[in-house]
Amino acid sequence: MNKIHVAKMAILFFCLYITSLHTMAQQEPAPASPLYEQQIENESERHEVVSDDDYQQRLEYLARHPIDLNAASAVELREPAILTGWQITAFMQYRKLLGRLISIYELQAIPGWDIETIRRLLPYVVVNTEEPMITTLAARMENGEQSLLVRFSRLTELPKQFGTADSLASHYLGSPLKLMARYKYNYKNLLQFGWTGDKDAGEQFLRGAQPYGFDFNSFHFFARKLGFIKSLAVGDFTVGMGQGLMQWQHRAFKKGGDVLAVKREGPVLRPYSSPGEFNFHRGIGITMGNNKWEFTVFGSVKKLSAYLGVDTQQHIVYVSSLLTSGYHRTRREQEVKDNVSQLAAGATWQYNSERGHAGVNMVHYFFSRPFRPSRRAYDIFSLAERTAANYSVDYSYTFRNAHFFGEAAVDEQGRPAMVNGLIVSADARADISVVHRHIHSAYHSLYSNAFTERTAPANETGFYTGLSLRPCAGLQLSGYADFFRFPWLQYRVDRPSEGYEYLLSLLYRPNRQMTVYGRYRVEQKARNLPAQAPGLHEVPFAGKTSWRMQMSWQMTPLFSWKSRMELSWFHRIDEPAPERGFLYYMDLNCRSILPSLAANIRCQYAEVDSYDARLYAYESDVLFSSSVTAFEGKSWRVYVNLHYSLKKPAGPGKHRGRVGLWLRAAYTKYATGFKAHDKYKNDHQLEFKGQLLVEW
Amino acid sequence: MKNPLSRRTKPHGHGYTGLLVFFLTTFQQLHSQGVHFPMAAPWLGQGAGSHRFQDPFSFTVNQAALAGTRHCAAALYGERRFLLKELSLYRFAFMLPVGNNGAGLMLNRYGYANFNESVAGLAYGIHLGKAAIGIQLNYLGRQVVGYGQDATAYAEGGAIWHAGNRLHIGFQVFNPYGGRFRKNSDEKLGSVYTTSLCYEFSESFMLHASVLKEENIPAGLLAGFQYRYLGQLFVSGGISAGINAPYLSCGWRWQQWRMDLTAAWHLQLGISSGLTVMYNLNNPEKDTDE
Numbered sequence: 001m002n003k004i005h006v007a008k009m010a011i012l013f014f015c016l017y018i019t020s021l022h023t024m025a026q027q028e029p030a031p032a033s034p035l036y037e038q039q040i041e042n043e044s045e046r047h048e049v050v051s052d053d054d055y056q057q058r059l060e061y062l063a064r065h066p067i068d069l070n071a072a073s074a075v076e077l078r079e080p081a082i083l084t085g086w087q088i089t090a091f092m093q094y095r096k097l098l099g100r101l102i103s104i105y106e107l108q109a110i111p112g113w114d115i116e117t118i119r120r121l122l123p124y125v126v127v128n129t130e131e132p133m134i135t136t137l138a139a140r141m142e143n144g145e146q147s148l149l150v151r152f153s154r155l156t157e158l159p160k161q162f163g164t165a166d167s168l169a170s171h172y173l174g175s176p177l178k179l180m181a182r183y184k185y186n187y188k189n190l191l192q193f194g195w196t197g198d199k200d201a202g203e204q205f206l207r208g209a210q211p212y213g214f215d216f217n218s219f220h221f222f223a224r225k226l227g228f229i230k231s232l233a234v235g236d237f238t239v240g241m242g243q244g245l246m247q248w249q250h251r252a253f254k255k256g257g258d259v260l261a262v263k264r265e266g267p268v269l270r271p272y273s274s275p276g277e278f279n280f281h282r283g284i285g286i287t288m289g290n291n292k293w294e295f296t297v298f299g300s301v302k303k304l305s306a307y308l309g310v311d312t313q314q315h316i317v318y319v320s321s322l323l324t325s326g327y328h329r330t331r332r333e334q335e336v337k338d339n340v341s342q343l344a345a346g347a348t349w350q351y352n353s354e355r356g357h358a359g360v361n362m363v364h365y366f367f368s369r370p371f372r373p374s375r376r377a378y379d380i381f382s383l384a385e386r387t388a389a390n391y392s393v394d395y396s397y398t399f400r401n402a403h404f405f406g407e408a409a410v411d412e413q414g415r416p417a418m419v420n421g422l423i424v425s426a427d428a429r430a431d432i433s434v435v436h437r438h439i440h441s442a443y444h445s446l447y448s449n450a451f452t453e454r455t456a457p458a459n460e461t462g463f464y465t466g467l468s469l470r471p472c473a474g475l476q477l478s479g480y481a482d483f484f485r486f487p488w489l490q491y492r493v494d495r496p497s498e499g500y501e502y503l504l505s506l507l508y509r510p511n512r513q514m515t516v517y518g519r520y521r522v523e524q525k526a527r528n529l530p531a532q533a534p535g536l537h538e539v540p541f542a543g544k545t546s547w548r549m550q551m552s553w554q555m556t557p558l559f560s561w562k563s564r565m566e567l568s569w570f571h572r573i574d575e576p577a578p579e580r581g582f583l584y585y586m587d588l589n590c591r592s593i594l595p596s597l598a599a600n601i602r603c604q605y606a607e608v609d610s611y612d613a614r615l616y617a618y619e620s621d622v623l624f625s626s627s628v629t630a631f632e633g634k635s636w637r638v639y640v641n642l643h644y645s646l647k648k649p650a651g652p653g654k655h656r657g658r659v660g661l662w663l664r665a666a667y668t669k670y671a672t673g674f675k676a677h678d679k680y681k682n683d684h685q686l687e688f689k690g691q692l693l694v695e696w
Numbered sequence: 697m698k699n700p701l702s703r704r705t706k707p708h709g710h711g712y713t714g715l716l717v718f719f720l721t722t723f724q725q726l727h728s729q730g731v732h733f734p735m736a737a738p739w740l741g742q743g744a745g746s747h748r749f750q751d752p753f754s755f756t757v758n759q760a761a762l763a764g765t766r767h768c769a770a771a772l773y774g775e776r777r778f779l780l781k782e783l784s785l786y787r788f789a790f791m792l793p794v795g796n797n798g799a800g801l802m803l804n805r806y807g808y809a810n811f812n813e814s815v816a817g818l819a820y821g822i823h824l825g826k827a828a829i830g831i832q833l834n835y836l837g838r839q840v841v842g843y844g845q846d847a848t849a850y851a852e853g854g855a856i857w858h859a860g861n862r863l864h865i866g867f868q869v870f871n872p873y874g875g876r877f878r879k880n881s882d883e884k885l886g887s888v889y890t891t892s893l894c895y896e897f898s899e900s901f902m903l904h905a906s907v908l909k910e911e912n913i914p915a916g917l918l919a920g921f922q923y924r925y926l927g928q929l930f931v932s933g934g935i936s937a938g939i940n941a942p943y944l945s946c947g948w949r950w951q952q953w954r955m956d957l958t959a960a961w962h963l964q965l966g967i968s969s970g971l972t973v974m975y976n977l978n979n980p981e982k983d984t985d986e
């Protein structure tokens with residue numbers, strides 16, 4: 001027994017001594033944590049529609065096929081999107097220094113790995129003592145898992161566009177049924193391929209404009225670890241480069257409850273199998289290299305849907321706006337479907353070391369029609385050509401307890417954008433994150449997603465500081481302060497403006513069964529005063545404050561309870577009293593009310609004065625789907641989720657042969673006189689959703 | 697049965713203090729609220745979930761408090777809002793342990809001869825280890841000269857989590873659905889949603905805070921403290937931020953009896969006064985856990 005092994009055994013016994021053993025046992029995937037719920041809610045607040053379920057698919061797969069910590073690379077450790085770059089570096093150094101992990105309990109000895117992080121990561125990792133197998137591509141075509149998923153949903157109270165005359169431009173031509181189907185083959189995340197079909201409510205199916213079935217079809221083929229080829233993508237895939245200033249199509253969150261999640265992490269290429277119809281590439285991509293060097297190149301040809309305009313003087317048909325929602329329900333939307341071609345090509349070269357990496361990135365776009373921005377003052381810097389390009393360099397470096405990262409990019413006009421950040425493990429109980437971004441007013445990029453206040457990185461300068469404290473066992477205090485400035489105009493902001501945002505949160509776990517979460521958030525930004533004469537508007541500050549208190553409790557191994565109360569205030573300078581919002585709900589979850597039957601029910605009341613004071617609530621949904629509903633007005637809502645396992649896998653460690661059925665019913669009753677945005681005819685809404693998943 | 701709140705258990709002082717400070721310092725914009733609450737003595741029942749600071753009115757604030765009932769006790773409260781006889785409130789509460797659980801009776805009367813509301817309610821709380829739940833069914837009768845009589849039935853319920861030996865967090869819902877009057881079905885009782893927090897610094901000192909949101913009325917904050925000196929003298933104080941009315945009470949216990957004088961001050965409407973009398977069928981001085 002060598003000295004390193006003896007040292008590891010000593011560490012292991014120490015970890016066992018100071019920690020309750022049963023808390024570290026392999027667990028089933030935990031329900032969504034308050035931090036994850038917040039991130040999804042914040043994302044919905046920005047985009048309103050969240051259709052990318054790639055992250056949920058990854059987590060669900062990792063829960064059933066956890067990452068082997070003794071064989072995982074840094075890229076694989078990024079998959080759950082739980083660890084920071086510094087934590088990954090610390091782990092790799094630890095494993096290099098002390099060898100393979102003996103037990104999962106050893107994670108506590110890794111510098112920078114706090115109990116909360118380990119708890120979140122545990123469902124997705126495992127420590128295997130056997131050497132990993134290397135399989136050929138041909139061998140991966142056998143013994144993989146296949147799955148077929150079919151999901152449908154329908155509202156009982158239909159939007160008025162379903163009932164209008166067929167001749168009206170706003171009339172929906174298809175049925176109100178929303179339908180999705182997905183087939184996937186997956187061999188241990190080393191080989192996967194599949195197909196996804198999606199039909200939105202109002203789109204036609206097997207008739208009219210979609211005679212062959214779904215409005216959206218997606219195919220993907222993806223292989224990893226083929227010797228010198230690290231990953232190969234054919235079909236639909238997503239690309240992530242640097243810190244997202246020029247290209248980031250993977251799921252990524254901006255500011256939220258996890259104040260240390262400020263860095264974009266992930267492999268360059270990922271397969272795409274979500275029903276979203278815009279944010280992906282379609283073509284081929286390949287990553288090659290070894291432990292030190294990595295080179296990725298991709299090419300993509302894709303059709304886009306765009307509203308066109310005609311310049312009669314110059315005889316030019318140009319793109320006035322892109323249709324990114326993926327809806328093709330009306331005649332007008334069908335006419336513009338796939339009417340613009342996009343050719344994209346990009347490459348990234350990276351040098352990796354133990355402590356960091358350096359990368360050079362580039363991407364080019366060619367469109368079949370030129371873009372032309374609108375005549376609005378805030379839009380004058382938008383893309384106005386048939387081509388676009390971005391170039392950047394990015395880096396990361398770990399020095400002792402500090403992790404530096406950043407990216408500097410330019411567009412084809414040479415306008416710069418820069419993001420630099422730092423994550424410091426200042427103490428065993430304290431972590432600090434700092435991010436500075438400076439992005440030129442006229443900088444533009446496509447499919448980008450950086451850590452910024454705005455949805456797309458442009459026209460912004462800001463400084464963000466986050467702090468996470470763990471003063472005692474079970475208690476985590478987090479907060480951030482973000483100051484930002486927009487040098488040019490924006491939508492609904494007719495002047496250069498500035499703003500700030502603060503968040504203070506408390507996460508308390510007195511024991512394994514109970515979680516208490518409180519959050520206080522203040523945001524202030526400039527906003528046009530409404531209902532003014534044409535021209536530039538007066539632009540005062542408008543602020544939103546919200547407070548949330550949330551409690552969850554695992555009553556028994558089968559039953560859990562969660563409750564939330566949230567208040568919001570939206571202040572406008574032209575109104576003496578703030579617009580208020582209130583949300584209250586109670587969840588009851590049961591893993592097994594009957595053999596093979598799990599259920600979840602929520603009762604909720606919301607009272608919100610206006611759209612600006614609206615509140616969002618993450619809702620449990622069918623597998624791979626997450627609902628985040630924005631509440632405005634006064635409403636009562638009840639939903640029930642049922643999950644019935646028609647057939648379970650053959651035994652422990654087996655994952656095939658699963659047949660699951662999910663059913664969801666959600667009923668919302670609005671207060672008398674209030675009709676949801678006047679979209680529906682009645683004051684109530686009932687939605688049914690069902691899903692069948694077969695694995696073999 | 698060992699008292700889970702034994703002094704020998706070490707508290708997580710820093711954690712609880714931080715939690716309470718956070719909870720209390722974030723409220724700066726909450727406004728008026730107040731229905732069916734004793735205006736002069738909003739502290740009554742705020743020790744719900746706490747064994748040391750519980751009183752017979754605790755279950756009227758959160759029915760889950762009955763689950764911690766160890767004594768059979770009764771209490772009577774009377775107040776005059778703004779010193780007006782017409783705005784008098786009388787409340788009677790009785791609680792008794794039922795095994796590990798508890799049951800309670802509440803009677804309430806507000807108003808005067810020409811306008812009054814009376815409520816009778818039965819409550820039950822269930823002990824679930826580190827948590828408790830409770831429910832109360834009520835019947836409300838209203839009498840208004842020239843209007844006649846009307847009545848409605850409604851329910852309320854709550855849950856309390858004991859996050860440690862000193863920290864108790866509660867959620868309570870008053871009339872979540874229904875509560876429409878028999879004759880005039882357009883009129884209904886407003887729903888009230890409450891989140892509360894109670895922290896026991898010691899056997900003698902407790903802080904509490906609650907956020908109350910009544911239907912169609914801005915949310916309100918109630919925060920205060922309770923202090924017991926030598927187990928016989930009681931002082932409570934705090935503020936109903938919703939109506940900007942601070943309150944203060946002083947009480948005295950003699951054997952199984954306890955009496956408190958209480959007053960609240962509204963900036964525009966003046967002083968409200970109240971008197972509470974409690975009787976504990978089991979002499980609390982003989983309770984070895986205190």
